[in-house]
Amino acid sequence: MKKIIFTVFSICILFSCSNDDESTTTEFDAKQYPQKWQLIEMTGSIANVPPTRGNDMEWQEYYILQSNKTFIKSREVNSEITEATGTYKFITLSDGTYIELLYPSNNVLIGNCTAEHKELIRVNTNNKLTGTWAACDGPGLFYQRIE
Numbered sequence: 001m002k003k004i005i006f007t008v009f010s011i012c013i014l015f016s017c018s019n020d021d022e023s024t025t026t027e028f029d030a031k032q033y034p035q036k037w038q039l040i041e042m043t044g045s046i047a048n049v050p051p052t053r054g055n056d057m058e059w060q061e062y063y064i065l066q067s068n069k070t071f072i073k074s075r076e077v078n079s080e081i082t083e084a085t086g087t088y089k090f091i092t093l094s095d096g097t098y099i100e101l102l103y104p105s106n107n108v109l110i111g112n113c114t115a116e117h118k119e120l121i122r123v124n125t126n127n128k129l130t131g132t133w134a135a136c137d138g139p140g141l142f143y144q145r146i147e
Helices: 002-016 022-028
Strands: 035-043 060-065 070-077 080-093 096-102 118-123 128-131 140-145
Touching: 060 140
Parallel strands: none
Antiparallel strands: 035 060, 035 140, 060 070, 070 080, 080 096, 096 118, 118 128, 128 140
16 A cells, blocks of 8 residues: 555656746747737845836836747836837757847847847746846846736
8 A cells, every 4th residue: 555655646746846848938939929028027236125016117118029030129217118129039048048139239228238239038937038137237127928
């Protein structure tokens, strides 16, 4: 009897630990475009300061990813809207999958740690996106798909 219980328990653990990679890619299925990713949370570089959400954030922002590999980025600050466009591609680095956003020229909306005309946004396992600007004391930016 102990052997049967142990076997059933082992099988349950095995299935609960399996890695379902499809959950990170289904949000980017080509049949699901356009995709709108809304900024839902910001963090700063000061310790012990809670993140801001919703209307409490310094700005409102979203990305729209089109099926033709172009994007629109829109940011609203104090009722003023600024937009930028460019192209994107998915890249895989040693620590995960990223969206590389390529801008045709310099733009105030580019949030990165270099002077390049591109941004990297990490695709998280929970189907959310995280900006990489925080790696160099920029704000931590977290996005959720809303369309």
